Amino acid sequence: MSIDVGARLRSVRTTFGLSQRELARRAGVTNGLISLIEQNRVSPSVSSLKKVLDGVPMSLAEFFTLDLSAAPQAFFGTRELVELGNEELSLRLVAAQRPGRQLTLLHERYAEGAATGEEMLAHRGEEGGVVISGRIELTVGGATRVLGPGEAYYFASELPHRFRNVGREPCEIISACTPPTF
Amino acid sequence: MSIDVGARLRSVRTTFGLSQRELARRAGVTNGLISLIEQNRVSPSVSSLKKVLDGVPMSLAEFFTLDLSAAPQAFFGTRELVELGNEELSLRLVAAQRPGRQLTLLHERYAEGAATGEEMLAHRGEEGGVVISGRIELTVGGATRVLGPGEAYYFASELPHRFRNVGREPCEIISACTPPTF
DNA sequence: GTAACTCGTCTAGGATTTTAAACGCCATGA
């Protein structure tokens, strides 16, 4: 399994400077279980993994969000800025090639009259943005609203949505969404 | 258990419009197991929960980060735009009050010479941004770089970082980070 | 040297999960 619960748990436990027995005592499980989990000899039930993590303490969400390998790196400037789209709708995607990034950050530019398409978009996650210049019509789940410079939006991406430039000039937006569906 | 794996799974499954059998088929488990998990009659092993979520697909991290109470809603305009900071460094936080949001989206404005402070910042997560106007000096993990309009950055927030306006005019940035540490 | 402690690992068996197959219910249609 690509999750490697064992390595994650061992990493967490040693980070907190605990022995298997000490963690087991705090968590109310046996030291043998900790050992078996860390060796990936068993795949713990959610309830027992939660008990174990309560001994640290750490939430399941944090536990599975841990990134073991990632040597943290930074990117600046325009090197990893990928240009997408066409004349109507151009997108500049920040840190496009970064493996396993948790965030999609976009610099969007809608030409006069441009839109995200005839169909409404719907996907998993959450997204938000800020309008830099121009005017954009945003439709989300039945509601429609026109936004100008300095205004912002935020919604659950499962709601059907659509963007359309209704102004007389190009419209620029900086937007972000997570998890990265782009 | 306060996690309520059952309700989470049922919520995920119905959001994607799948029946128990259809999800089971995609995940390579039996429909009975889905039923038992959703009723909290069993606490699934991590490996089987992962198999189930692979059928959606959704990661374990996302699954445990889900906020059940939050009915998907949209926000427009300036209503939930909270103003923070001072004259030196002003921040406008998008969808500030939204409970359980997964994204922090900021409109930042640095006055001439303003910085995020003497100390370097470091926290969990990832962040990125796009410069709208002005010039900002960004230091991340030893490296320093000055960015101008249209340029962008992206880095793991664990790396010590600091922003400073080194231009002759105010500097505006739209930035995003996840998970929300703000 | 050896006794007393800690460490992580292993094993048998009881407890729990998971499967495979049935169940009851509600539609749809011949």
Added chain:
DNA sequence: TCATGGCGTTTAAAATCCTAGACGAGTTAC
């Protein structure tokens, strides 16, 4: 009316997890 096929649930049996206790290795103290 009676089949057909979908839905979620239930149930015995197989598979897996989890515990209690023992094991060998390493450290410290006498």
